């Protein structure tokens with residue numbers, strides 16, 4: 001008999017949901033308000049659209065289309081999100097029809113009904129650097145195709161916050177607290193995990209069944225959410241007596257012809273893998289990828305076009321948007337990768353692994369978000385500019401600047417929380433431990449040193 005899966009809270013809250021907040025178990029009588037390509041969100045700097053990029057996978061042509069749309073309909077910039085999606089800001093509230101048509105033409109809106117449920121992250125270096133077990137971007141594409149084709153009709157009813165993760169075994173996206181995670185195994189199979197359960201609670205499936213198993217796990221979640229009467233949006237919101245169990249999953253898999261066995265192997269889920277560092281990444285096939293960090297996740301149309309152009313000129317024609325506000329360009333020769341890396345750096349993006357931008361993030365803050373107490377992006381930029389340099393030091397823990405306690409898009413694992421408490425004051429706290437470490441109050445003028453100290457000692 002298979003035992004019940006353990007489903008403790010995930011480490012990363014859904015966007016727009018405060019960390020540390022008890023999961024909501026009240027019945028939700030409404031749809032979630034997550035923005036999408038068809039559902040614009042009113043913000044202080046105009047309307048906002050979120051374009052889902054399953055697996056972070058974009059063609060150069062799609063990237064160019066997004067640059068065009070951002071200039072013609074938005075503020076000429078793109079925001080990279082903590083789920084590897086892209087946001088357009090500064091839109092006219094009435095541009096929805098034009099925006100949707102442009103995205104459909106580019107293949108970025110394959111199914112209106114499934115627009116907001118295509119939340120799939122994948123290990124960005126999968127199949128490129130020899131660091132994992134195979135290329136899980138294949139699973140991301142298959143799962144997305146199945147979702148959009150309506151293979152399981154009820155999945156169009158998933159919340160826009162529900163997240164699938166495809167991890168190639170290195171443990172990077174497995175650490176993001178997804179609702180359904182597939183972790184590749186050395187023998188070509190996959191461990192399927194629901195919620196952030198303990199590794200020993202995993203089910204192992206064949207690699208070719210993995211995308212279907214992930215979709216069926218989401219179907220099982222929806223059935224449990226319905227039965228619980230809570231209308232839960234995420235796995236961790238299910239009451240314990242309605243939790244997704246390995247027994248329930250195995251029965252559903254059997255009905256659909258998916259073989260699954262209980263396994264003690266959960267992949268490297270107990271040791272979160274590092275996100276791709278900026279710079280040139282070499283692969284076992286002699287090809288090279290350029291890993292680019294986008295400071296604070298916001299990029300103008302011109303440097304974005306440069307990335308698309310490099311992808312189509314020297315690279316494979318593909319861009320991979322990462323959940324850590326970066327982009328990976330695969331498929332270069334060593335010389336072309338080095339030249340592309342220099343060109344990207346000249347355009348203001350980061351390809352230096354020792355850059356002080358590494359591990360620094362911020363929410364939208366003022367003036368884009370009415371809830372923000374401060375211009376956190378300006379303060380973060382100033383803190384980076386003033387940061388004391390320590391060449392050769394290991395990368396410090398991430399720091400995330402938030403304009404209010406919602407802390408939208410903050411990182412997982414251990415991180416430094418720089419929370420604005422007024423327009424000029426911050427509270428620094430180390431998070432990602434069982435109990436947050438003691439707080440340091442600091443003014444914006446003294447942020448750089450205080451952040452560096454806290455990151456170095458965290």
Ligand code: SF4
Nearest residue numbers: 363369403404407408
């Ligand atoms: S201030 Fe930042 S954390 Fe707060 S709601 Fe706005 S974007 Fe989210």
